[in-house]
Amino acid sequence: YGSNGNDVLRDVSFSVGAGEKIGIIGSTGSGKSSLVSLIPRLYDTKEGTVYLDNHPVQALDVRHVRNQIGYVTQQAILFSGSIATNILQGNADADVDALEDAARSGLIHDFITSTEEGYNHLVKSKGTNLSGGQKQRVSIARALIRQPRILILDDATSAVDLSSERLILKAIDELPYRPTLLCISQKIATVRRMDKILVLDNNGMIDGFDTHEKLLATSKVYQEIASSQLDLGGVPHEQA
The missing domain is CATH 3.40.50.300 (P-loop containing nucleotide triphosphate hydrolases)
Incomplete structure (x- = not known):
């Protein structure tokens, strides 16, 4: 996916189960917002396919797709x-x-x-x-x-303090319906609470897709972000 001949995302392939909570993190310009914008078809891919319920999203009625999505x-x-x-x-x-x-x-x-x-x-x-x-x-x-069946939070709590953000995410987790959550954030303290975390590198490629603990051992990009935000005990600097 990209414009002006420049791909924003490259070789990106992953799947999300219904009701899962997925964090998305990466540096500015890594393609995080571009990635989630493909789901409601704000843009379409040049190559590859986005699937919703095992159907190519481009084959579905765009209003039907967007009616199932909460996008913040x-x-x-x-x-x-x-x-x-x-x-x-x-x-x-x-x-x-x-x-x-x-x-x-x-x-x-x-x-x-x-x-x-x-x-x-x-x-x-x-x-x-x-x-x-x-x-x-x-x-x-x-x-x-x-x-919504799918809730997309694109840095949607950036102006909210950490304790309030936690309460919001807890409330979402306790909803009587269970939306699939895609949560873009610059904060490790936010994405570490998700079931899995998708890490994008500066080239718009996946550097890791796993839990917080496993990414700390396997993803260089995640390690670098974490080292700038967490102390040696794994506690966010905001709480130190």
Whole structure:
């Protein structure tokens, strides 16, 4: 996959089972976002095939595919209107209970109820009256209210502190439905909690696809990232 004759991803092949939690990590420009964008067909591959339920994704109706996916990017996109309206853009037919459940899982419910207007709290255009972390949590709630089969978090908690991020991931893990999770992050402390971690090198190739412990022994790229973020006891520097 690539543009202008330059491949962003090369010889990438891996499979993910339904309900699995997969972390994706690599340096800037390694193709992490490009990889996950192939699933909802924001782009198509030049060579090779992306499969969903053993069907080539390009053979499926694009609306059908996208309706099964919750996709949250680092840059949260919010619109002028109530905070409820922003969340309900993920599922306009959701009831109040579903709205509040999604907000709780996204760790934004407590903030909402602390405002005078509650779920009618006005969000300004582009969410300029919310912090970066609040905007990301609203976006996560909007994705979760869809009850997606596949949840893609593309650096979607970058503005959220580590303890809040852990609570969000725990809430996702405890959802009554179990979405397949693809979680892109620059933080070892985040991806190490996944079932497996996909490591991309600077050439857009897979340097490893395994658990945190095994990658520490087998993936040079992962070792380098980990050594910059973890102390000798394996504890993130943020907590040291």
